[in-house]
Amino acid sequence: MTVETQPTVIIAGMGPVGMTAALALALKGIPVTILETGDDLATESRASTFHPPSLEILKDLGVVDELMESGLKAPGFQYRGHNRELIAHLDMALLENDTEFPFRIQNEQGTLTRIIRRHLEEMPHVTLRYGAPVERVEMGRNCAYVFLPGDGREPSYRADWLIGTDGAGSAVRQSLGIAFEGVTYPERFLVASTTHDFLDDFDDLAYVSYVYDPDDWGVLLRTPQHWRVLFPIDEDESDEAAQHPDRIEERLQGVIALDEPYPVAHSTIYKVHQRLAATFGQGRVLLAGDAAHINNPLGGMGMNSGIHDAHAAVEAISFALAGGDPTQAVETYARVRYDAAAVDVQKNTQKNYEEMRQQDDKERSERKNEMADIAADPVRAREYLLGTSMISSFEKSSRRMRDGLAQANETSPPVPSLQLDARTAS
Numbered sequence: 006m007t008v009e010t011q012p013t014v015i016i017a018g019m020g021p022v023g024m025t026a027a028l029a030l031a032l033k034g035i036p037v038t039i040l041e042t043g044d045d046l047a048t049e050s051r052a053s054t055f056h057p058p059s060l061e062i063l064k065d066l067g068v069v070d071e072l073m074e075s076g077l078k079a080p081g082f083q084y085r086g087h088n089r090e091l092i093a094h095l096d097m098a099l100l101e102n103d104t105e106f107p108f109r110i111q112n113e114q115g116t117l118t119r120i121i122r123r124h125l126e127e128m129p130h131v132t133l134r135y136g137a138p139v140e141r142v143e144m145g146r147n148c149a150y151v152f153l154p155g156d157g158r159e160p161s162y163r164a165d166w167l168i169g170t171d172g173a174g175s176a177v178r179q180s181l182g183i184a185f186e187g188v189t190y191p192e193r194f195l196v197a198s199t200t201h202d203f204l205d206d207f208d209d210l211a212y213v214s215y216v217y218d219p220d221d222w223g224v225l226l227r228t229p230q231h232w233r234v235l236f237p238i239d240e241d242e243s244d245e246a247a248q249h250p251d252r253i254e255e256r257l258q259g260v261i262a263l264d265e266p267y268p269v270a271h272s273t274i275y276k277v278h279q280r281l282a283a284t285f286g287q288g289r290v291l292l293a294g295d296a297a298h299i300n301n302p303l304g305g306m307g308m309n310s311g312i313h314d315a316h317a318a319v320e321a322i323s324f325a326l327a328g329g330d331p332t333q334a335v336e337t338y339a340r341v342r343y344d345a346a347a348v349d350v351q352k353n354t355q356k357n358y359e360e361m362r363q364q365d366d367k368e369r370s371e372r373k374n375e376m377a378d379i380a381a382d383p384v385r386a387r388e389y390l391l392g393t394s395m396i397s398s399f400e401k402s403s404r405r406m407r408d409g410l411a412q413a414n415e416t417s418p419p420v421p422s423l424q425l426d427a428r429t430a431s
């Protein structure tokens with residue numbers, strides 16, 4: 006097999022993070038090839054909450070309207086107790102001066118990847134390749150070599166830059182020997198989707214509710230097609246037992262008792278981890294999204310922080326391709342996005358997990374009162390929402406990226422901007 010020589014960026018994985026990075030690069034006129042192991046985009050139902058900064062990024066990429074049109078606008082979210090009684094309603098309209106999108110959009114990550122694909126397919130300098138699993142990566146001089154199955158000693162691609170967005174089991178990360186340290190939770194999560202409408206059962210139910218309970222904590226959320234209920238599964242319950250239709254029915258009846266059985270569309274069991282790659286950048290390889298960090302889904306931060314990674318990775322690569330110092334670009338990206346994942350995402354999601362399942366009655370009760378107080382005070386609620394909506398995290402990260410690349414600029418020759426226009430490039 007011959008080595009392709011056209012200067013290009015390779016992206017491993019067509020999940021929401023890889024596709025966002027691909028579109029951002031392509032819109033800058035940078036040739037990009039995206040390799041996907043599957044025969045098509047994934048259909049699995051996972052991320053469904055898009056926070057304001059992700060919506061801002063997707064607006065700049067020209068795809069937010071399509072995402073919003075097919076999604077649901079959630080103007081707030083709630084904390085609820087054992088009987089799903091309201092503890093606190095957080096009104097995201099308080100963020101109206103902080104973002105153009107003071108709400109969450111509920112939509113499937115598979116809808117986003119399909120919207121982005123439609124745009125990429127129109128662009129002549131973009132190659133989408135399916136059934137193409139990245140098997141391993143080798144560092145070259147100012148490049149990375151990407152090997153697909155059957156390549157032998159000759160790689161399929163020589164990439165000026167490679168972004169590893171190949172998910173939690175990332176072959177890119179593993180082949181570079183980058184550790185992925187952290188913990189796996191003892192309990193797994195069961196997600197059951199039903200077409201029953203919980204809006205008929207609870208007053209003023211938001212599209213996203215977090216349930217505080219020592220045993221029966223979880224999440225109740227709406228997607229465009231279903232309500233999804235997330236339950237923890239005890240360590241001593243097998244996957245088969247937890248996913249048995251009678252058991253799912255029992256758990257759904259525990260949310261609200263119905264006279265008839267729940268219509269269950271599907272159910273999935275997930276292992277849950279909190280893990281971080283030891284570095285997010287090495288040579289000409291950047292890791293982004295689940296390839297770099299995974300966390301529990303409480304707060305909806307995994308994909309969203311991955312979209313922030315994609316934004317930062319494209320900024321770093323564009324800077325280097327336009328003449329900036331590549332080492333400084335990689336180091337800035339790796340440092341800034343590692344910190345965002347470690348400090349903003351991992352700590353917050355872990356805190357959500359601990360608070361929702363708090364076993365101590367007094368502490369749980371104090372936390373519920375505190376949440377009600379925060380929700381009732383517009384100043385405190387706005388502060389709180391800046392964190393939960395990831396606005397603070399994204400602003401801090403964007404500022405640090407700018408500062409990191411500007412420092413590089415002081416020691417590098419002036420950086421010309423890329424002149425290519427993606428819409429007209431051929």
Ligand SMILES: Cc1cc2nc3c(=O)[nH]c(=O)nc-3n(C[C@H](O)[C@H](O)[C@H](O)COP(=O)(O)OP(=O)(O)OC[C@H]3O[C@@H](n4cnc5c(N)ncnc54)[C@H](O)[C@@H]3O)c2cc1C
Nearest residue numbers: 018020021022042052053054139172294295305307308309
């Ligand atoms: C139940 C649940 C609910 C969640 N809810 C939310 C939420 O509301 N909000 C949120 O922000 N996050 C949420 N998450 C997390 C979110 O789903 C992930 O963070 C997100 O999918 C990460 O996107 P990604 O593109 O990095 O990786 P992935 O979505 O895993 O995509 C990786 C892609 O790479 C491909 N691939 C794998 N290996 C290779 C290879 N060797 N070569 C080429 N291609 C490869 C895969 O086929 C896949 O298409 C949730 C997760 C779960 C489990």
